[in-house]
Amino acid sequence: MTVIDQWTPKAQALAADLRTKGAIRSALVEEAIIAVPRHAFITGHYAHGRHTPVDPDQPTDELLTLAYSDRGIMTHTPADSAGGFSSTSQPSIVAKMLEAARLRPGMRVLEIGAGTGWNASLIAHMTKADVHTIEASAQVASEAREAVERAGMTERVTVHTGDGYLGHPDGGPYDLIIATCGTAGVAPAWLDQLTPTATILAPIAHGGLHPLTRVTTHTNGHPTGRLVTTADFMAASGPLYTGATPAPATRGQHLPAPDPKAARPNSVPKGLDNASYVDLWMHLAAHDPRTTCAGTEHTTEYTGCSVVADDTAVFVQPTGLHLTAGPKAQTLADETERVITTWEHSGRPALTTWSCSLTPTTGTQFSLLAPTNWQSNCADT
Incomplete structure (x- = not known):
């Protein structure tokens, strides 16, 4: 039995599970989840405080079962040489974000937070266009490059080491900027790197969580956000989080x-x-x-x-x-x-009824466009 014979049925079963859960709604996302091998992006993982190295080129049944289950996988913690937390996100959250991204062939995408490189590879598979992804940790970025090569996606996916707050102007303008880490707002530089009809999808801090927020600038040039779905990503490092005044409340309390x-x-x-x-x-x-x-x-x-x-x-x-x-x-x-x-x-209005303005923060070295003026399209709220 070849390696592809081992993992493809498991990827198909994962996609079917995500369909049942409503995370996958389109054939485009389903095909990408099946086609891009998630196990190829995992060289080690943490569980119960213990790190287990794995070989994605010779995957065991245990690795394949882990990779094609609907769970996030911690790949780095601050205790190791990467210097912080990193993971491959839970597939159901990934699928919901890909559906919300409304991807189509030819779209140019910038991802903030490369992680293992799996999400950027999924996007590239769906768009058949160039995807740039930025990772703050040099070690995590290097591992992501290796994983992208292992998965055969190097022609489309470029992993950059750097601060996602700055974006990547050389690859723009983008039709979509998508963040896969929790932020306190939108970096002003991102707006300058968008096409006129582009969208930003980011898990922006609100109420101690990071609900996925769709940001557009189509109305009078002022950015507005609308909640899309619940999410709770790990917080970004650097000014994408510390640029808020005050810093967002978290689970640390x-x-x-x-x-x-x-x-x-x-x-x-x-x-x-x-x-x-x-x-x-x-x-x-x-x-x-x-x-x-x-x-x-x-x-x-x-x-x-x-x-x-x-x-x-x-x-x-x-x-x-x-x-x-x-x-x-x-x-x-x-x-x-x-x-x-x-x-x-008010009839228990849903998360998706809420929208906000995004206005510049003040009093910090690195400004962000943070949510303010929350409004619901339901009356009496």
């Missing part, structure tokens, strides 16, 4: 566990599934900039949507509101409950 006696079980609408929970989360984030993703000390039970003011937090769970101890928590919970009520009375 760990607060005291809530007081069970102060719980408000009837303050959150019943029947929330994963999708509607994120819809509520984005509604809260649009109304209250204190909305984030926080955790608690000594337990993961309350990790998720939360409204945090200093050392006081209200954790918003499908089971209700869970408050940390202290008199300020009651006031914070009252304010949060009022916003939740408007979401319920």
Whole structure:
């Protein structure tokens, strides 16, 4: 049995799984997921704090099972020589982004965050055009180049080592700039590297997550964004994240566990599934900039949507509101409950109803165009 006979059925099964989940909707994305060998981009991975090297030229059954499952794969951590986190993203998220990108043959694309090089290769397979991708880590960029060559995509994919904040003007103008790392906003330089009808797709920080946001400049030359789908990518290094004022809240916060006696079980609408929970989360984030993703000390039970003011937090769970101890928590919970009520009375509007303006940040060395003035196309929100 040849190597291609080993991995192709697994790639086909992955594509079928992504179809069932609704992540793949088009034949173009499905064909790319099947055709571009994901295992060729993995030379090692982390699990339970342990690194396992693998040989993509002689893939084992274990590697193929890992590569063609719907899960993200951590390939580097700050503890190794790459100097930071890097991964190959979860295929269902990759497929959703590729569908949202509305790729077509001939499109010129710039990717921010090469990672393993798999996503850029998928894009190149779909567009049959040149794709430039930028990676901050010299080691990760070198590995991506090797992987692109291993997959036979060097004629279309060029991996650059550099700061994605600057883009890559020599390869433009682009029909699409797509970021595969969480950002705090859009780099001003990107706008200068677009065609007049181009789009930016970026996971931009909002409410402690990185929902995928479609940015266009077609209306009066002012960039506007619209939420496309939920996502939560690793944060970019450098000014793509630190250019915000203040820096976006992240999962780094760990607060005291809530007081069970102060719980408000009837303050959150019943029947929330994963999708509607994120819809509520984005509604809260649009109304209250204190909305984030926080955790608690000594337990993961309350990790998720939360409204945090200093050392006081209200954790918003499908089971209700869970408050940390202290008199300020009651006031914070009252304010949060009022916003939740408007979401319920408005018919539980979806994440995709929200749009924003992107305006320059100030007071930092590297400016970003960050989301402001959130608006929903649903009334009463």
